[in-house]
Amino acid sequence: MKNILSVLLITIFAILTSNSSAQNVTIPLRFDKYYTYAEINEAIKALNKAYPDLTEAVFVGKSDENREIWALEINNKLTGNKLSKPGVYVDGNIHGNEIQASEVVLYFADYLLKNYKINPEIKKLVDKNAYYLIPTVNVDGRYHFMKDANHSSMNRGLRIPKDDDRDGLFDEDFADDLDGDGNICQMRKKDPFGKYKTDPDEPRVMIRIKDGEKGEWTLLGSEGIDNDNDGQINEDSEGYVDGNRNWGYNWEPNYVQRGSGDFPFSGTGIKAIGNYLNERPNILVVYAFHNTGGMILRVPGSKELSPLNPNDIAVFDNLGEHAEKIIPGYKYLISWKDLYTTYGDFTDFTFGVLGAYSFVGELFKSEDETYSNEPENKKEDEGFSFRENTETQKERLKFNDKVVHGALFKDWTPYKHPVYGDIEIGGWVKLSSRLPHTFMLQDLVHRNASAVIYAASQTPEVSMDIFDVKKLESNLYQVRVRLVNSKIIPTMCYYAIKKNLYPKDILKINGKNIKVVSGGILENSYTNKVNYKEYKPEVQFLTIPGNDKVEFQFLISGNGNVKFDYNSQKAGSVIKTYNLK
Numbered sequence: 001m002k003n004i005l006s007v008l009l010i011t012i013f014a015i016l017t018s019n020s021s022a023q024n025v026t027i028p029l030r031f032d033k034y035y036t037y038a039e040i041n042e043a044i045k046a047l048n049k050a051y052p053d054l055t056e057a058v059f060v061g062k063s064d065e066n067r068e069i070w071a072l073e074i075n076n077k078l079t080g081n082k083l084s085k086p087g088v089y090v091d092g093n094i095h096g097n098e099i100q101a102s103e104v105v106l107y108f109a110d111y112l113l114k115n116y117k118i119n120p121e122i123k124k125l126v127d128k129n130a131y132y133l134i135p136t137v138n139v140d141g142r143y144h145f146m147k148d149a150n151h152s153s154m155n156r157g158l159r160i161p162k163d164d165d166r167d168g169l170f171d172e173d174f175a176d177d178l179d180g181d182g183n184i185c186q187m188r189k190k191d192p193f194g195k196y197k198t199d200p201d202e203p204r205v206m207i208r209i210k211d212g213e214k215g216e217w218t219l220l221g222s223e224g225i226d227n228d229n230d231g232q233i234n235e236d237s238e239g240y241v242d243g244n245r246n247w248g249y250n251w252e253p254n255y256v257q258r259g260s261g262d263f264p265f266s267g268t269g270i271k272a273i274g275n276y277l278n279e280r281p282n283i284l285v286v287y288a289f290h291n292t293g294g295m296i297l298r299v300p301g302s303k304e305l306s307p308l309n310p311n312d313i314a315v316f317d318n319l320g321e322h323a324e325k326i327i328p329g330y331k332y333l334i335s336w337k338d339l340y341t342t343y344g345d346f347t348d349f350t351f352g353v354l355g356a357y358s359f360v361g362e363l364f365k366s367e368d369e370t371y372s373n374e375p376e377n378k379k380e381d382e383g384f385s386f387r388e389n390t391e392t393q394k395e396r397l398k399f400n401d402k403v404v405h406g407a408l409f410k411d412w413t414p415y416k417h418p419v420y421g422d423i424e425i426g427g428w429v430k431l432s433s434r435l436p437h438t439f440m441l442q443d444l445v446h447r448n449a450s451a452v453i454y455a456a457s458q459t460p461e462v463s464m465d466i467f468d469v470k471k472l473e474s475n476l477y478q479v480r481v482r483l484v485n486s487k488i489i490p491t492m493c494y495y496a497i498k499k500n501l502y503p504k505d506i507l508k509i510n511g512k513n514i515k516v517v518s519g520g521i522l523e524n525s526y527t528n529k530v531n532y533k534e535y536k537p538e539v540q541f542l543t544i545p546g547n548d549k550v551e552f553q554f555l556i557s558g559n560g561n562v563k564f565d566y567n568s569q570k571a572g573s574v575i576k577t578y579n580l581k
């Protein structure tokens, strides 16, 4: 009996401890660690459980490898249902390796919720908008990036097998963790004819030889062997379909845009998120987080879609320039012009189809990894580049040695390779180069979440005044209505107006004993110039620019209660009743 009991206890203990992710997720969330895919879903559910009145955990759909994609939605039901408010959508990690993007989204959620009762500004923002948050878009990518051996740029794409080298086999030759340390590092071989030599100041760094100099090393690429024995090493890993080139707007086939997939929305999870967005037409602000480079990028992703309307640019500039100041060192840039051209990307879709002001946040600058008493922003601007120079590498190695004690770089170590013979394996490890060390994560997630919070504070806030009511005859009244938007973001973006993406805002007037005789936009209240609407004057169409107003003048016959009903797809609704007597 005693034995059976102890076996039972051990079994229960094993079951409890095997569900280790549950133990790693506590509310408020911690940001001194990176959450695994499973823990992100746990975190969404835990936030929902801790704040049941303000949140909903929504199943979005499944991925190509059948993993679940979840959203956390934040909304105060007491101030209205979600669709009746401006929608703010935030996601991250559409590129599987860009994992800290998810931490920004989780932090944003956790921060709004934990401050709701104690910070009046946050309370106002929660009460005002509906928030749609998908911390990790590429759930397969995140799962494999964290679980498998990788380097910092691997597992970016979706898990849709593609035959990259056209040999009839699909995803048959990934890189290999030859020394079994969980990282895919670099391979180098001693070679007097090599194109590299050891840096005289820093033996871990190699520099390109100049003409006439003697070489020392040949670089052999990422750690790996020829898995399918076709004479090439690491030539066909996962995909390649890039989730951020697979959206059904300005999409181009693979021969124009590498990684675009066979057709738009061929990614199972991408299509699910497309449907999810389509069911939430109130979304007006989008932030999608990536790494790396320290940038806030605005649309468009390709020149064909520019120039944007100057009024839209002014909104982007306001939000982007504030973000630039909130996150020191980050640059607010235009995607196609300042970075490179992309087709079928997510934010072009959310701007071009949904009419939402859309940004990409490129998190993390490796230049922040300093070992220096010189403030980072005082240093000479080297311009941003994905390829680092050796001086930056050396500085980062000092940071690695003195600040994080060797966590980011694997020293070069001899290895016997089946093809190359005696080589060395070493270099930057998986959780380096594009991600902050966890001690710097808190700062990154807070500042970037604050950039989103600023944008959320600028969604339209519409109020209505009924003024200048005059009795003209016994049963005829002049009534003026003013609709004011006190925030930067207009009730409809100018691109959406131009392309007629969806109906404009509507002002409807009705009452039991009244008839709207005439009405239209009051273009000049001093000269009394009204642009009368010929038919159905009781229904008026409008949009309200940011920090601006639109005024109407009506002639109404009859008396009694009149209802003025303003309704906007993205800016909510305002209803007022006025008694004509």
Ligand SMILES: [Ca+2]
Pocket (backbone or CB within 6 Å): 162, 163, 164, 165, 166, 167, 168, 169, 170, 171, 172, 236
């Ligand atoms: Ca192949």
Ligand SMILES: [Ca+2]
Pocket (backbone or CB within 6 Å): 161, 162, 163, 164, 170, 171, 172, 236, 237, 238, 239, 240
């Ligand atoms: Ca492949």
Ligand SMILES: [Ca+2]
Pocket (backbone or CB within 6 Å): 173, 225, 226, 227, 228, 229, 230, 231, 232, 233, 234, 235
């Ligand atoms: Ca091969």
Ligand SMILES: [Ca+2]
Pocket (backbone or CB within 6 Å): 165, 167, 169, 172, 173, 228, 230, 235, 236
């Ligand atoms: Ca092959």
Ligand SMILES: [Zn+2]
Pocket (backbone or CB within 6 Å): 095, 098, 290, 291, 292
């Ligand atoms: Zn990315």
